[in-house]
Amino acid sequence: MKTKQKREDKVQMITLGCSKNLVDSENIISQLQANDFEVTHEAPESNANVVVINTCGFIDLAKEESVNTILEYADLKSKGEIEKLYVTGCLSERYKNNLEEDIPEVDAFFGTMELPALLAKFNADYKHELIGERSITTPLHYAYLKISEGCNRTCSFCAIPLMRGKHVSRSIESLVKEARHLATQGVKELILIAQELTYYGLDLYKMRALNELLTALCQIDGIEWIRLHYAYPSKFPREVFDVMAVQPKICNYLDIPLQHANDAVLQRMRRQITQKEQIELIEYARAKVPNIAIRTTMLVGFPGESEEEFEDLVNFIQKMRFERLGVFQYSHEEDTTAHDMEDDISPELKAERANKVMEVQRQISGQKNEAKIGETFKVLIDRKEGEFFIGRSEFDSPEVDNEVLISAKDHYLRIGDFAWVEIEHTEEFDLYGKLVEDK
Numbered sequence: 001m002k003t004k005q006k007r008e009d010k011v012q013m014i015t016l017g018c019s020k021n022l023v024d025s026e027n028i029i030s031q032l033q034a035n036d037f038e039v040t041h042e043a044p045e046s047n048a049n050v051v052v053i054n055t056c057g058f059i060d061l062a063k064e065e066s067v068n069t070i071l072e073y074a075d076l077k078s079k080g081e082i083e084k085l086y087v088t089g090c091l092s093e094r095y096k097n098n099l100e101e102d103i104p105e106v107d108a109f110f111g112t113m114e115l116p117a118l119l120a121k122f123n124a125d126y127k128h129e130l131i132g133e134r135s136i137t138t139p140l141h142y143a144y145l146k147i148s149e150g151c152n153r154t155c156s157f158c159a160i161p162l163m164r165g166k167h168v169s170r171s172i173e174s175l176v177k178e179a180r181h182l183a184t185q186g187v188k189e190l191i192l193i194a195q196e197l198t199y200y201g202l203d204l205y206k207m208r209a210l211n212e213l214l215t216a217l218c219q220i221d222g223i224e225w226i227r228l229h230y231a232y233p234s235k236f237p238r239e240v241f242d243v244m245a246v247q248p249k250i251c252n253y254l255d256i257p258l259q260h261a262n263d264a265v266l267q268r269m270r271r272q273i274t275q276k277e278q279i280e281l282i283e284y285a286r287a288k289v290p291n292i293a294i295r296t297t298m299l300v301g302f303p304g305e306s307e308e309e310f311e312d313l314v315n316f317i318q319k320m321r322f323e324r325l326g327v328f329q330y331s332h333e334e335d336t337t338a339h340d341m342e343d344d345i346s347p348e349l350k351a352e353r354a355n356k357v358m359e360v361q362r363q364i365s366g367q368k369n370e371a372k373i374g375e376t377f378k379v380l381i382d383r384k385e386g387e388f389f390i391g392r393s394e395f396d397s398p399e400v401d402n403e404v405l406i407s408a409k410d411h412y413l414r415i416g417d418f419a420w421v422e423i424e425h426t427e428e429f430d431l432y433g434k435l436v437e438d439k
Contacts (some may be wrong), residue, residue: 001111004135005264007035007036007037007122007123008037009050009083009084009095010037010038010039010046010047010048010049010050011032011037011038011039011048011051011052012039012040012041012042012043012046012049012050012052013028013029013040013041013042013052014042014051014053014069014073015027015104015137016053016054016055016062016065016069016089017055017056017058017062017066017089017090017390018056018058018064018193019137019191019193019229020144020146020193021054021055021089021140022144023134023144023146023193024089024112024115025041025054025137026134026135026136026137027115027134028052028054029125029134030120030130030135030329031115031126031127031130031135031173032124033111033135034127034130035122035124035125036129039123041137042137046139048082049082049084050083050084050085050086051076051081051082051084051085051086052071052086052087052088052118052143053070053073053086053087053088053089053242054088054089055069055070055087055088055089055091055092055433056089056091057090057091057092057093057094057095057159058090058106058159058331059331059333060331060332060425061126061331062091063091066091066111067091068140070085070103070106071087071103073105073431074103075105078214078299079105083356084107086108086109086110087107087108087109087110087359088109088111088118089112089114090112090160090164090279092109092110092112093111093112093163093164094159094162094163096109096111096287108121108408112163112164113165118428121242125216131174131178132174132177132181133181134178135183136187138158138398139382139415139416140185140187140416141186141187141188141189141380141382141415141416142188142189142190142225142380142382142398143186143189143190144191144193144196145175145178145179145182145190145191145192145193146170146193147169147170147175147192147193147194147197147200147213148167148168148170148172148194148199148200149165149168149194149195149321150165150166150168150308151164151166151169151195151199152166152167152196152198152199153199153272153338154270155269155270155271156268156269156270156336156337156341157259157299157302157330157331157333157339158333158336159333159335159336162336164195164419167195167196167202167203168173168202168203169200169201169204170208171204171426172209172213173218174340175213175217176220179217179220179223182223183220183222186222186416187222187223188222188223188224188225188380188416189223189224189380190217190223190226190227191227191229192226192227193229194412195229195233196228196231197210197229197230197231198220198232198236198237199232200213201213201315201360204436207437208237210237210240210345211237211239214226214240214244214247214250214296215247217241217249217429218250222271223249224249224418225249225251225380226247226249226250226251226256227253227394228240228249228250228251228253228254229255229258229397230255230257231254231255231257232257233257233271233273233277233302234242234271234272234273234277235256235272236281238284239286241284241289241292244292245288245289252289252291252292252293252394252395252396253394253395253396253397254285254292255295255296255324255397256294257297258278258296258298259271259298259299260299260302260313261278261298261312261313261316261317262275262310262312262313262316263275263301264309265304265305265313266340267337268302268304268338269299270337275312275316275427278316281318282320283295291324293324293394293396294322294323295324295326295397295401296320296322296324296325296326296327297325297327297328298313298317298325298327298328298357299327299328299330299355300313300327300328300329300330300347300350300353300354300357301329301330301349301350302338302345303330303332303338303341303343303344304342305330305345305353306369310353313357314360316357316401317357318360321364322361322364323368324365324366324395324396324400324401324402325359325364325365326400327357327358329347329350329353329354330343330345330350344373345369362428363428364400365429366426366427369402369426369427369428369429369430369431372423372426372431373423373424373425373426374422374423375423376420376421376422376423376436377393377394377404377417377420377421377423378393378394378419378421379391379392379393379404379406379419379433380392381413381414381415381416381417381418381419382398382403382411382415383415384415387407387408387409388401388405388407388408389405389408389411390404390406391403391406391413391419391421392428402430402431403429403431404430404431404432404433405430405431405432405433406419406421406432406433406435407434408432410434410435411434411435413435419435420435421435421436422434422436429435
């Protein structure tokens with residue numbers, strides 16, 4: 001009987017940036033593995049002779065990290081420690097010509113939609129039959145499900161459409177097929193991601209179809225949690241809250257980046273929404289799903305942001321008391337509309353404003369966590385770290401949100417299992433609890 005032989009080249013995949021990039025890397029890995037390559041993902045000790053770096057080009061810090069990583073592996077290639085170096089992803093899409101000139105050690109650069117061309121460098125075939133059957137690099141009990149690519153929004157600060165193109169939805173059938181495959185691998189939590197989640201379906205079905213997609217995903221055996229990330233607030237399809245309220249598999253959680261709250265800043269950002277409309281949307285969500293956890297992201301230091309406009313943002317955060325909140329400092333991006341404006345907020349003031357926002361949120365989070373003492377939550381166990389098993393409730397997404405810590409001395413839990421946990425005490429961003437055996 002003939003057996004397959006692994007290729008001589010061994011490949012190390014490096015992923016930078018967001019979860020959408022991670023899904024792209026997982027697809028690259030799956031394609032290479034199907035072509036009989038041995039592939040590792042960010043293995044601390046790798047004997048790979050070929051490295052593929054999937055880059056991020058979102059903001060200055062991300063671009064700097066990507067360039068530094070490329071330079072690090074270019075140096076290894078110069079020393080003869082690796083033989084081939086390929087670069088793909090957003091930074092490569094946006095700055096390919098500059099990068100080719102500045103870092104000639106890289107064998108080839110590829111854009112975000114050039115997977116077949118990348119595979120051709122390995123003399124590997126693009127396996128169409130693998131669509132929807134990617135390997136995952138996350139812990140086996142959760143996975144990201146990218147429901148669309150690109151974005152049709154025209155936010156003045158954002159370069160993503162330059163790197164990812166226009167919005168393209170995947171069909172409900174293809175997403176259900178992929179989700180079923182993930183469930184057979186042991187995935188219990190699906191985290192739906194896109195550049196713009198609520199635009200889903202407009203290109204394919206001529207209507208916003210996130211509600212229909214969620215209903216279909218809820219029918220899949222093995223999937224117990226479905227989480228929503230990156231929803232644009234303008235023209236939000238409010239029927240999503242109806243299905244969230246009645247479908248137990250959909251986490252009472254919504255990641256909805258608002259970016260700002262002052263009307264003048266929102267207008268300069270081209271966000272197509274006002275503070276009043278944002279408040280109405282959040283209040284509607286909380287009325288329809290009373291225990292919903294809303295995560296948002298704010299952007300400080302946008303051109304022209306006055307002290308009064310910034311204080312309006314702070315007051316808004318204090319009033320709305322978001323369950324989860326992150327903050328970015330404005331990055332002046334070429335070829336965006338905002339790049340024509342003067343980047344007139346100093347780096348020091350941007351940092352000061354970001355720190356103030358997070359201090360306000362730290363207090364809000366601490367108070368909301370303290371109110372959970374004595375309550376019991378269903379927790380998905382992500383990992384064991386030191387003396388604790390660490391998990392998350394339905395109100396928390398991996399890596400960015402609160403975690404629930406359970407003593408490993410007092411309890412034994414399995415990674416990837418659900419457990420009922422009573423909260424005993426809390427910190428600003430973490431909760432500590434004990435296992436409830438008879439729930």
